[in-house]
Amino acid sequence: MINEPYGQHWKGHKGFRAIEGSDVYHHRFGGQEWNVPKCQLCGEDLHQILCFDLKDDRLSELRTSKLEELPLISCLNCSTLWEPQLFQLDPTTKNVTVLIQNDKEKWIQDEEDKIPVPLPYTKFKLINMLGEDIPVNEDAYYDAFDLFGQEYICRLLGAPLYVEKPNDISCPTCNHDMKYVSSITQDFDVDLVSVVDLFLGEMIIYFYFCKECLTLKTEIQGT
Ligand SMILES: [Zn+2]
Ligand SMILES: [Zn+2]
Secondary structure (H helix, E strand, O other): OOOOOOOHHHOOOOEEEEEEOOOOOOOEEOOOOOEOOEOOOOOOEOEEEEEEEOOOHHHHHHOOOOOOEEEEEEOOOEHHHHOOEEEEEEOOOOEEEEEEOOOOOOOEOOHHHOOOOOOOOEEEEEEEOOHHHOOOOHHHHHHHHHHEOOOEOEEEEOOOOOOOOOOOOEOOOOOOEOEEEEEEOOOOOOOOOOOOOOOOOOEEEEEEEEOOOOEEEEEEEEO
């Protein structure tokens, strides 16, 4: 079942801002410890954008016996990101396989504006979402949108802040419900990660994960 985008039910729902900085866990931005495949359109390696350390008890709902960390993967340099993508994670080999990239636009970023692959590495930490990040009513929902991408780049668990409610969250591989994990956006006028210029083009990237079959899904919505 998909929750309404705002309402009191989000109040007790723990979510985090993931921000640059270090804590005792190995959450991080960038790097390339996972063996990512090449993008089917632009031919570059996919970006390992963030990777979350599942030893962190705050992320216990994402834990599976097979997986110690959860990487968020996508190419950020071409239009493959504009359609939903599915990736398969193999924790034994740390291989990522493309199940679906369904590009329709064939757009590739200009060479001089390309985001580097791999992304430069920096540590990330989690802090509890602030009261104003939680969309308990319609006003709070719009206020939360203003801060997301302006003050911080990544929401992890908690309320997803959808522009539009997604229709279907069942896993295309095994039919279990996928779990909303994280979303990423950054406004054009801020630099929320010190190591790289990350222009995400007025998009929010949503990541979903199926714990049953270790499928990762990306989907975008415009802001
Ligand atoms: Zn690409
Ligand atoms: Zn599945």
